[in-house]
Amino acid sequence: MAEDGPQGTAPTPAGQALPGTPSWYSVLHDSSFMFAAVCELDGRLLTANLLAVEGRGFDRAEQLGRKFWDTGWWAGSAAARERIRQWCQEVAAGGEPVRAVTEFFLADGSRRIADFTLQLVREGARPQFLLATGMDITDRLDGERTVAEARAAGAEASALRRIAATRARDLEVLGETEAKLSRALAISERVLANVADGIYGLDAEGRVEFVNPSAVRMTGFAAEEQLGHDQHGLIHAHRPDGSPYPREECPVWRALRTGRTVVADDETFWRRDGTAMPVEMIIVPTLEDGVQTGVVVSFRDLTERRAAQQQAAELAELSARAASERALSDRLQQSLLTPPPAPDHLQIAVRYRPAAHEAQVGGDWYDAFLQPDGATVLVIGDVVGHDSSAAAAMGQLRGLLRALAYDSDGSPAAVLTRAEHAARGLDVATMATGVIARIERHPDVPVSGMRLLRWSNAGHLPPLLLAPDGTVTELTTRPELMLGIDPDAPRSDHVADLPDHHTLLLVTDGLVERRDIDLDEGSARLAEALGDLGERPLEELLDTVLARLLPDAGADDVAIVAVRTFPEDRPRPAEAGPNRLPPGID
Known part of the structure; x- marks a missing residue:
């Protein structure tokens, strides 16, 4: 037999059976004593076994697909053909099975007699097929007639021996079929014993x-x-x-x-x-x-499936909640990260890149604004923690520093101390690192003179000063306590010259820290990435350094504020963009 066709159908090698033949038919295909045929309910012949087709001299391709009553078995008698048609229609409509003796014909036209059965095969309560089976009893009837004749002639014993031999052959082939059915039953039992359901x-x-x-x-x-x-x-x-x-x-x-x-x-x-x-x-x-x-x-x-479904639902809920918190924190951060001013002869550029989508939100921030006297204030900070609470605390701390620095002519160190006391009094319980810096002119020096950078560092990365030739200077100072631990901790101011055409960068640690490298190595990589960017336009400089160090989103947020200085005795360069000042600042 050929390999199985679609599930639930018998093998369908070319010429043996039409598509749709039931799988159980295969048990009958090789029967040598009983002919069998399977038809659709409308009478179309799907298949018939070897004994019924080739064993009767017919061409299989000529018979399959025809109405059962139009096949060659009934071609020798219009009455037989009509009788078979009526039986098929009655049984297909739900009538009783047919058991009858009827004539049929071989391919050479020979007339034979069959013990014929036609029944309806159901699957569940639904009719599916017509099954026609039968045995050629011509020789048996001839033998019985011979017995009658032999009795009259005194030869009854001989005729009985002939009938016995015929019956013995029938029983032998019946035994072969029973053996096949037993093997099929054994296979079914093995399937039932090993199936997982x-x-x-x-x-x-x-x-x-x-x-x-x-x-x-x-x-x-x-x-x-x-x-x-x-x-x-x-x-x-x-x-x-x-x-x-x-x-x-x-x-x-x-x-x-x-x-x-x-x-x-x-x-x-x-x-x-x-x-x-x-x-x-x-x-x-x-x-x-x-x-x-x-x-x-x-x-x-379904125990494991239900547990998996429940776990998936819980994970989906957690993911949705985390996404909602992340979105809220991102919106909070973005609302606080305002565009920088554009004072005369200073270009300020900022960047904020959130962590990878899977990572938790951080508390990084930057700020840049002008004081009433025209000085430029820069702030960079990083609140400890990675959740929406950290983002909310960042917003409170940023607001305190911004308000106190704007409304005070105190030094950066004094502003940090005031902000810590205010946070303690307002119950803003958070720890953070940060740098606050002020860009101002030398007192009593002409407009063309040198600018000063004054800053105070609360446990943060040091500012970087990039020269046009690519030299990077870390403005390192003695480490001082981060914010949120002791509001009375001593704070120091530091001062450095800020020459024209130099770039000042304040960054958070997300730009330099990695799981596989330490902070010193990360800072060295940053200095190397800046080495050929000293004369690049400021916006291009920031995009390039991010692309070099963070080609993909990292595990932490990154904030950068950068300032490029230009000579005050010359027009503002076009690359710095238009001058933009808040109301009331000259």
Whole structure:
């Protein structure tokens, strides 16, 4: 035989059977004593076995696909053809099976006699096929006639021996067919024994007639504890909450009552140890000679699937909550990261890059604004923590520093101290690192003179000064305490010259820190990345250094504020963009 075709159909090598032939037909295909044919309900011949076609001299390709009554077996008699047509239509409509003796014909026109049967094959309650079977009894009838004649002639013993020989041959081929059916049954039993789903065979009263090993394993009841017992009462008599489950509402009993296949995807079986097992099941009625004799129940344990679904739902909820918090924090950060001013002869550029989507939100921020006297204030900071609370604390601390620095002519160190005291008094409980810097002119020096940078560092990375030739200077100072620990901790101011055409950079540690390198190595990589950018336009400089150090989003936020200085005795360069000052600042 050839390999199986679509699931549930018999092998369909070229010329043997048409698509749609049932799989069970294969048992009959090689029968040497019984001819068999399978037809659709409209009479179209799907297949017939070797004995019926080739064994009778017919060409298989000429017979398949024709109406059964138009095939060659009935071609020698219009009456036989009409009789077969009527039988097919009556049986297909649900009539009783036909058992009759009828004539049929071989391909050479020879007339033969058959013990013929035509019956309806159902799957569940639904008619599916017409099955025609029969045996050529011509020789048997001839033998019986010979007996009668032999009696008259005194030769009865000889005729009986001929009939006995014919019967012996019939029994021999019948034994071959029974052996094939036994092998098919053995295969079915092996399948039932090894399939992962639980399978029950129940009689018409719902008692267990068969239970496979998987059902025994899943329920915990041994086979002998189940066989002969009411399945519903044993494992299905209670709902998930423990309340009684009436037999009349059980899907198994609905299938027994209606004779229809029932699918139930939310049922509960109870194991021997008293624990509940969620199951889905399919209940298929079994029929014998048109009478329902019980059902076959196939079920699957949904415990692991339900647990996985619950875990997936919980993870989805956590993910949605995290995404919502992240979105809120991002909006908070973005709302606070205002565009920088553009004072005369200074170009200020900023960048903020959030961490990778999977990472938690951080508390990095920058700020740049002008004081009433025209001095430029720069701030960079990083609140400890990676959540929405850190982002909220960052917003409070940034607001304090901005307000106190604007409304004070105190030094950067004094502003940090005031901000810490205000945070303590307002119960802004957070720790952060930060640098506050002020760009101002030398006192009593002409406009063309040198600018000063004055700053104070609270445990943050040092500012960097990039010269046009690419030289990078770290403005390192003695380490001082971060914000949020001791508001009375000593703070120091530091001063450095800020020459024309130089670039000042304040950055957060997300730009230089990695899991695989330490801070010193990261700072060295930053200095190297800046080495050929001293004369690049400021916006291009920031984009390039980010691309070199962070080609992809990192595990931490990154904030940068950079200032490029230009000579005050010359017009503002076009690359610095238009001058932009807040109201009231000259």
